[in-house]
Amino acid sequence: MLDDRAKLLLKTLVExxxxxxxxxxxxxLSRAPGLELSPATIRNVxxxxxxxxxxxxxxxxxxxxxxxxxxxxxxxxxxxxxxxQIATPSLAxxxxxxxxxxxxxxxxxxxxxxxxxxxxxxxxxxxxxxxxRLSERRILVIIVSPDGDVQNRVINTEHDYTxxxxxxxxxxxxxxxxxxxxxxxxEKLQTEVETLRSEIASLMQAAVALESEAISQSxxxxxxSGERNLLSVSDFSTDMAHLRRAFELFEQKAQxxxxxxxxxxxxxxxxxxxxxxxxxxxxxxxxxxAPYEVDGQVxxxxxxxxxxxxxxxxxxxxxxxxxxxxxxxxSHHKL
Numbered sequence: 637m638l639d640d641r642a643k644l645l646l647k648t649l650v651e652x653x654x655x656x657x658x659x660x661x662x663x664x665l666s667r668a669p670g671l672e673l674s675p676a677t678i679r680n681v682x683x684x685x686x687x688x689x690x691x692x693x694x695x696x697x698x699x700x701x702x703x704x705x706x707x708x709x710x711x712x713x714x715x716x717x718x719x720x721q722i723a724t725p726s727l728a729x730x731x732x733x734x735x736x737x738x739x740x741x742x743x744x745x746x747x748x749x750x751x752x753x754x755x756x757x758x759x760x761x762x763x764x765x766x767x768x769r770l771s772e773r774r775i776l777v778i779i780v781s782p783d784g785d786v787q788n789r790v791i792n793t794e795h796d797y798t799x800x801x802x803x804x805x806x807x808x809x810x811x812x813x814x815x816x817x818x819x820x821x822x823e824k825l826q827t828e829v830e831t832l833r834s835e836i837a838s839l840m841q842a843a844v845a846l847e848s849e850a851i852s853q854s855x856x857x858x859x860x861s862g863e864r865n866l867l868s869v870s871d872f873s874t875d876m877a878h879l880r881r882a883f884e885l886f887e888q889k890a891q892x893x894x895x896x897x898x899x900x901x902x903x904x905x906x907x908x909x910x911x912x913x914x915x916x917x918x919x920x921x922x923x924x925x926a927p928y929e930v931d932g933q934v935x936x937x938x939x940x941x942x943x944x945x946x947x948x949x950x951x952x953x954x955x956x957x958x959x960x961x962x963x964x965x966x967s968h969h970k971l
Contacts, residue, residue, distance in 0.1 A: 638688075638709075643871025645681050646690060650702045654945055659872055681961070704919065708946060711907050717949045722746065727961040728792065732756060736859050739938060739962045744862025746954045749869075750886070753926075754896050755857035756935035756966065762816060765809050767802035767839060767863030775802065776843065779882040791842050805839045807878035851935035858889045858896075871920060871943040878920045886920065887939075895935040896925060903927070905952050905959075910944050920944055924951040928959040930966045938962060 638646070648668050649660045662678040671678070682700055685691045687817060690706035693699070709756055727735065735757050743751025765781040773796050776809065779787040797805075813821050821840070863886055866872045872879040885891060895908070895916065905926045911919035925939025926945075938959055940951050 642681050650710045653701055661699040704909050707870055708911045711948050717952050722953045728966045729965045735965045740859040740861035742959050743940055746748050747940045748865050749940050750863055751826050751861045753859045754936045755936040762814055766806050769799045772796050807954050809840055858892050860886055869943050924955050926955050926959040928962040
């Protein structure tokens, strides 16, 4: 446990380092308003903080910088977020794709870092399913969505079906499952599979599997804006290896999806500090994110990705405001 003196010193050090980007020394801290400690006392407290792993000395510098643990303690127990520091921006209601793109740009412009938005998932609904026999045990499955999107996939079956059997199965499926979402079809299949004829059950399960694959490929969309902002961040511009790792993360959208999927399972704004866990795999990057809702249901996640040395209080406000703006804008266009 830290005493009040150590907490105040750590808070001052973190705030000064975030503002200036230079290791903070005892002489600098001794001139900070409110500390009123001698340089010798400050050095002793800093030594204790370093032993606790809250600050570290980079290279041969006499100053100290916060570690991931130091940032975490600062964010969780010392930081105060003063509402109203951010001028409320606007996000006009529009088509969902445009709202998402505008939100990513807004996050980027307000933060001067990288804005990331996971597009909302739409419920996939069957309008029409057809089966076409290609050859022995090879069937073409055609799935048509209400908006006219067509998915064509070839499947291999354990049994050979005649075209008349395939037509009969398609007719049954279209009459009983048309208009249901993928999740509803899955649930009905689990309860009805015993009563369905074997060919209908197996073909339906194959169709659901195909649609699941199509959705995972097409609807897990990540919109990124402002990657070039990192070029002007000293933490990256002076270290090309850091910059390269950051851009690799943006290219690997599957990894971004996993990262933001973690944040989407919680309420409110969350902060992930690089290096403190495997959630954010790069020590030099932090993520401030929040889920956004439509009609009380979480449909996606958004956030800001930037250097560990960021003004977390300001990022919290930016992300919180934007998540509410996105939810309001999308509520005018039901997904």
